[in-house]
Ligand code: FES
């Protein structure tokens with residue numbers, strides 16, 4: 051199978067929807083096509099992931115970004131399991147951008163949508179098993195025995211006599227001569243040695259010693275540092291800048307305009323930053339001047355009011371008679387603000403342009419899109435651009451966008467022969483993020499005289515996160531809010547990517563509850579502020595409305611929120627199992643008798659996994675503290691239990707920041723905040739006690755990196771209601787609002 | 788030239804005096820283990836020890852540390868009880884904040900060999916982790932404290 055071309059159907063492009071799994075990568079031609087990345091001469095290369103040198107070194111090309119979610123450990127365990135080689139002894143290298151690793155369904159190499167294990171599960175096992183079969187065939191040939199009689203044991207093939215042994219390295223040359231087997235046997239889960247074990251992360255030892263090379267740590271002889279001064283107003287642009295305003299600042303080497311602002315190149319970061327702070331620049335505020343948060347939230351609401359027929363996400367049964375025959379109606383509106391990603395490592399990228407060849411060292415979730423973007427802004431053809439990946443100091447979706455790579459490329463082009471590290475400040479990072487979009491939800495439910503919910507009608511308004519991204523993909527990288535760029539840059543096929551409706555916006559709105567008549571509709575509203583994938587994408591704000599409102603229904607019919615959910619989850623066994631486990635572990639029925647105590651629950655499916663959370667809060671006056679989260683996850687077969695737990699803890703804490711802390715405010719078409727003082731994030735003293743549990747399963751693995759985020763907000767809102775009787779429907783959750 | 792002691796070695800850097808120690812470490816002394824997170828003393832990614840006290844190096848002019856003892860993550864040499872506890876508790880996710888977290892923890896344990904929860908939360912309040920490793924940080928500090936008490940009666 052050849053990686054599909056960039057011309058994709060919309061549906062296939064939905065990385066947030068969890069539908070990207072399953073494609074077999076193994077067809078990428080193993081011997082004749084592109085060379086394996088970081089090729090060692092004389093090695094056995096059964097596929098683009100693996101090399102085995104005659105010395106016995108097993109080298110795994112990790113084609114996914116390691117941003118904390120643990121793929122370096124989990125994917126190595128999967129391929130090592132079938133290769134029968136201890137993954138902790140492998141040499142693991144970042145593959146960088148390489149055509150062999152394009153996701154066959156998306157046509158791009160991407161780490162996102164919690165898909166790494168989901169999509170890697172089959173092809174990596176097959177890749178490992180194929181290599182093992184070829185090594186066994188090589189040994190059998192040498193020994194003149196039947197390969198099926200041979201065994202392997204952690205890097206060694208064993209003769210049928212049980213005595214003679216041959217290491218993988220010794221067999222490398224002969225294995226290269228073997229024919230790829232058509233049929234390979236995969237291990238039975240009972241025989242797993244590494245999958246399912248809580249292996250210590252392979253990247254931990256370096257990380258605790260400060261040895262890990264993140265993007266910001268790239269160092270090269272003669273390297274300079276660049277910063278870019280950007281127009282704070284989205285959609286605005288440069289009118290002019292005054293070079294003389296920074297004359298005399300030592301260490302400054304060059305100042306020039308690039309597509310995103312004014313670049314300053316200096317010997318070191320401090321010098322570049324000083325110059326940036328002092329540079330006199332005149333901006334054109336652009337079309338969003340004067341726009342603020344209140345106008346956006348109102349515009350969103352108006353957009354629904356003025357839309358006659360929202361785009362249909364779901365329409366089951368018939369809601370009209372259900373509402374007409376209802377004895378009571380429940381209605382509510384929910385909203386969420388823009389929210390920033392703020393990975394701990396600010397955006398950065400290092401570039402070097404020599405003899406027509408551009409190399410980028412980029413901490414990115416999308417290495418080949420970085421290459422496309424770099425090509426777009428420099429005119430250097432893609433085949434002359436190499437993108438090397440580094441470790442990522444957090445991603446959370448932000449590093450799926452590669453604006454920084456485009457800037458680094460543009461700067462490198464102006465400084466031929468000189469490696470330049472482009473660095474963003476925290477202020478740059480917060481003010482030029484692709485924020486989680488705002489959303490407005492209008493929820494309505496019909497309840498009949500028996501207290502049953504007979505109708506569910508949910509309309510919502512939000513912004514597509516795929517539009518700006520699709521534009522990137524199509525080689526027309528300028529964001530969609532820059533009108534001229536649309537005329538200038540949009541290539542053929544972009545229309546495919548910019549439909550009026552982006553289905554991924556509706557993620558998580560199809561309720562698992564057995565309500566007979568349901569209607570879900572959405573309206574796209576784009577205020578022009580850049581928005582993007584934010585850990586769990588649309589699930590994060592849709593779950594807030596859906597699970598908060600379902601809780602309202604429980605209270606409306608005077609039922610216990612857990613009993614009520616159980617009643618409606620009879621056709622959703624995975625939800626029910628996760629809910630039951632969280633309820634049991636949290637001791638739901640034994641509520642502590644403490645003043646201000648409240649307990650709430652939420653359950654949500656995303657990225658192939660189901661997570662239930664029970665939140666305990668303690669309220670005092672207008673203040674509250676989230677004391678404890680009990681989490682239960684069904685993520686299918688577990689690769690590394692400890693890392694599943696770690697992702698539950700981390701996801702919950704990431705989600706909780708957006709529950710408790712202020713979102714991004716827009717003022718005059720710009721982000722009004724700048725650093726952790728005015729966009730605070732959760733700190734250690736605000737972090738609740740977290741207990742996470744795994745629902746045992748032998749199903750195909752689901753995602754873990756994002757799935758704990760969506761249920762956090764509704765669980766806490768529901769707990770606050772239990773404590774105070776006050777229903778909070780706007781994020782962040784504030785009792786004094 | 789500003790001279791100081793870095794991980795027990797005498798070093799000298801030739802930078803402007805207002806340059807924050809962070810950049811002198813990272814760019815002039817090739818000690819990239821100390822991280823840049825906010826540049827405003829708000830996140831703790833840049834934490835080092837100055838004469839044993841956890842300090843944000845991004846807001847510390849290098850001129851102010853002449854003659855002083857600086858310890859960075861590299862100075863712990865991978866053998867410190869805090870680093871070992873970080874491994875046994877599998878604390879790191881992306882790992883970017885962890886050198887700063889570890890230096891804050893080492894600073895705490897040098898002052899208080901047997902910290903309670905409150906002490907730990909206070910000492911670590913200046914260190915942000917966006918990956919949410921806080922629960923494991925608390926555990927690891929307790930493990931490290933115990934190890935240190937057993938090996939040398941509380942000192943570090
Ligand atoms: S970089 Fe120094 S405190 Fe954030």
Ligand code: FES
Nearest residue numbers: 881882916917918
């Ligand atoms: S481990 Fe990623 S920020 Fe702390």
